[in-house]
Amino acid sequence: MLEFEIVEEGQGKLIQPPDVEAFREWNRQKPKALVDKLMTEQEAISRFVHDGDYLATELYGTVRCPMSLTREIIRQGKKDLRIAGQGVLELDLLLAAGLVKQVEITYIGLEVYGVSNALRRAVESGQVEVVSDWSNGAIAWRFKAAAMGVPFIPVRSMLGSDTLKSSAAKVVKCPFTGQKVALLPALIVDVALIHVHRADRYGNAQIEGISGFAFELARAAKRLIISAEEIVPTEEIRRYPDHTIIPYFLVDAVVHAPFGSHPGEMCYMYARDEELIKEWAELSQTEEGARAYLEKYVYSVKNHEEYLEKIGWERLERLKEKAEKRR
Amino acid sequence: MASRNYNLTELMICVASRLMPDATTVFIGTGIPMLAAALAQKLHAPNLIPIFEFGGIGATLEELPLAVGEYNTFRKALAASGICDIMETAARGFIEYGFLGGAQIDPYGNVNSTVIGDYRRPKVRLPGSGGANDVGSLCWRTIIIMRHDRRRFVEKVDFITTPGYLWGPGAREAVGLPRGSGPYRVVTNLALLGFDEETKRMKLLATHPGITVQDVIENTGFELIIPDKVEQTEPPTEEELRVLREEVDPTGLYISKG
Numbered sequence: 001m002l003e004f005e006i007v008e009e010g011q012g013k014l015i016q017p018p019d020v021e022a023f024r025e026w027n028r029q030k031p032k033a034l035v036d037k038l039m040t041e042q043e044a045i046s047r048f049v050h051d052g053d054y055l056a057t058e059l060y061g062t063v064r065c066p067m068s069l070t071r072e073i074i075r076q077g078k079k080d081l082r083i084a085g086q087g088v089l090e091l092d093l094l095l096a097a098g099l100v101k102q103v104e105i106t107y108i109g110l111e112v113y114g115v116s117n118a119l120r121r122a123v124e125s126g127q128v129e130v131v132s133d134w135s136n137g138a139i140a141w142r143f144k145a146a147a148m149g150v151p152f153i154p155v156r157s158m159l160g161s162d163t164l165k166s167s168a169a170k171v172v173k174c175p176f177t178g179q180k181v182a183l184l185p186a187l188i189v190d191v192a193l194i195h196v197h198r199a200d201r202y203g204n205a206q207i208e209g210i211s212g213f214a215f216e217l218a219r220a221a222k223r224l225i226i227s228a229e230e231i232v233p234t235e236e237i238r239r240y241p242d243h244t245i246i247p248y249f250l251v252d253a254v255v256h257a258p259f260g261s262h263p264g265e266m267c268y269m270y271a272r273d274e275e276l277i278k279e280w281a282e283l284s285q286t287e288e289g290a291r292a293y294l295e296k297y298v299y300s301v302k303n304h305e306e307y308l309e310k311i312g313w314e315r316l317e318r319l320k321e322k323a324e325k326r327r
Numbered sequence: 328m329a330s331r332n333y334n335l336t337e338l339m340i341c342v343a344s345r346l347m348p349d350a351t352t353v354f355i356g357t358g359i360p361m362l363a364a365a366l367a368q369k370l371h372a373p374n375l376i377p378i379f380e381f382g383g384i385g386a387t388l389e390e391l392p393l394a395v396g397e398y399n400t401f402r403k404a405l406a407a408s409g410i411c412d413i414m415e416t417a418a419r420g421f422i423e424y425g426f427l428g429g430a431q432i433d434p435y436g437n438v439n440s441t442v443i444g445d446y447r448r449p450k451v452r453l454p455g456s457g458g459a460n461d462v463g464s465l466c467w468r469t470i471i472i473m474r475h476d477r478r479r480f481v482e483k484v485d486f487i488t489t490p491g492y493l494w495g496p497g498a499r500e501a502v503g504l505p506r507g508s509g510p511y512r513v514v515t516n517l518a519l520l521g522f523d524e525e526t527k528r529m530k531l532l533a534t535h536p537g538i539t540v541q542d543v544i545e546n547t548g549f550e551l552i553i554p555d556k557v558e559q560t561e562p563p564t565e566e567e568l569r570v571l572r573e574e575v576d577p578t579g580l581y582i583s584k585g
Contacts, residue, residue: 059381063396088394109454111357111394112580116454123452130452133441135460136380137414144411156418157464160502161437162487163456166446171503180503210382210401211409267398274393326390326398 007180008171010164012132015082015102016054018151018186026222030249037254038201041072041304044253048223049073053190054082059212061088062264062272066193066227068257068304075298084139092118096290102129106136113281118290133166140213142187147219154181192221195260199228203251206243209267218246227257229266257304259316271322333563334585335516337571338535341563343472343514350374353424354462357395359472360426364388365575378422380458382408391576417465425466427459428473431484434528434549436491436510438471439484446486456488463489464504468511475515477548492527518543519560523552533558
């Protein structure tokens with residue numbers, strides 16, 4: 001029998017087994033009927049996110065990001081979360097709220113505003129365990145492997161680096177060419193949150209602009225919560241089915257969340273709220289500051305509606321105008 | 328130096344921008360590469376194709392993106408795709424230049440943006456690879472932009488986030504990385520550097536205005552190859568500075584940091 005020769009193995013822990021058989025069986029029992037899945041953030045999070053879950057979000061914290069869902073997770077105090085990130089604000093908030101136990105990191109930072117102090121505090125104090133490091137491409141490809149229904153995917157990234165050594169990838173010689181390739185284990189997550197431009201009540205979802213890794217993550221999740229700027233009739237979906245990136249049977253809950261990405265942006269709809277992003281960047285420099293932000297924008301409001309009231313419609317309207325001007 | 332009418336960030340942006348030829352594909356990360364690409368598009372490279380990791384291909388950089396997925400990365404673009412497609416486009420050899428930054432670099436152009444200190448008990452936990460490893464693995468020519476001092480230019484990086492030439496000639500190919508790819512230039516606040524063909528070690532190419540070869544040597548924590556002839560970087564032109572200040576970064580978000 002011809003065997004793969006394993007040339008190198010990453011030392012990172014594999015905390016989510018790429019069990020594609022179990023995934024098939026899980027997917028088989030998901031309802032294929034068109035069931036109304038429209039519900040509030042509270043209901044969606046309480047029903048489909050559990051303590052200890054492996055959670056992934058898309059796109060990331062300032063761009064088409066499920067912020068209303070993330071804030072609800074924090075209000076409900078879902079804890080011991082294991083996360084894949086890729087994250088700016090959303091993962092930062094979860095880290096600052098002390099709800100994360102383990103992370104597989106590709107990038108957690110504040111982009112133009114520098115490193116994430118919430119991440120630094122969590123990791124340097126040992127409060128959060130970094131189980132592995134990956135590249136952005138690698139995490140997306142791991143979702144892709146899960147989406148393909150295969151246990152791993154061969155790629156040419158990460159080779160020769162310490163990123164590979166601290167991941168859970170393996171390097172083998174290709175059985176066709178003899179060339180070394182990195183094998184990335186499929187990443188099947190317990191629950192994924194994806195914010196979209198529009199969806200119907202059944203979960204058929206459409207995205208505008210870049211698709212990030214929505215296609216792959218939606219197909220790599222056992223449970224999927226969609227939040228949408230707009231809930232549209234199914235006839236609207238049927239008119240342009242080519243725009244549907246996520247068909248309903250992948251979806252467990254649909255939440256109507258206008259400005260659901262705030263303070264992040266939603267392309268063609270509203271721009272990012274620079275002031276609020278800056279407020280987080282500044283406050284999160286200290287633990288007390290981060291707590292004050294969470295108190296002000298998360299704990300002290302009951303739900304997303306109250307959050308939007310607090311931000312103020314006039315301010316939200318300005319973000320819409322800004323996006324409109326750019327088109 | 329006193330009569331300089333630009334700051335070092337502006338200088339680095341201009342030098343990086345000159346490295347972007349017209350009608351080329353360039354993988355752009357957050358920060359200076361974005362400004363450099365915008366400047367290049369407005370001056371010598373109107374048909375430059377900036378590529379952003381979350382899907383933007385060929386954006387018209389009228390306004391500076393503040394994130395690698397934000398609207399300006401695909402505003403008036405040719406295509407809005409996704410991260411797998413972009414990384415796979417690089418893997419298939421379509422992307423000529425890849426720009427990235429980092430916290431540490433070694434003589435072979437290996438870059439660290441993951442941790443300072445021990446990986447398991449880090450002194451500083453940095454953001455991590457992000458797209459950097461994919462860029463440095465898969466683009467043809469990697470250009471690294473960094474501040475130049477002995478803490479950053481070190482004999483051995485604490486962690487190889489993104490592979491350069493690893494341990495020398497043939498190393499990339501030996502670990503399975505694409506043949507003929509690797510670090511090409513390093514742009515710093517002191518100099519423009521390249522890599523020696525034979526040894527794959529970092530080599531000084533040009534010093535910036537007012538900077539001596541000795542300054543560069545003193546600020547580098549490893550032995551740098553110094554060729555017989557070291558060029559002088561042309562200072563930013565009036566036109567470069569005007570476009571950079573008035574059109575590329577009119578609010579001074581990056582360039583006011585100096």
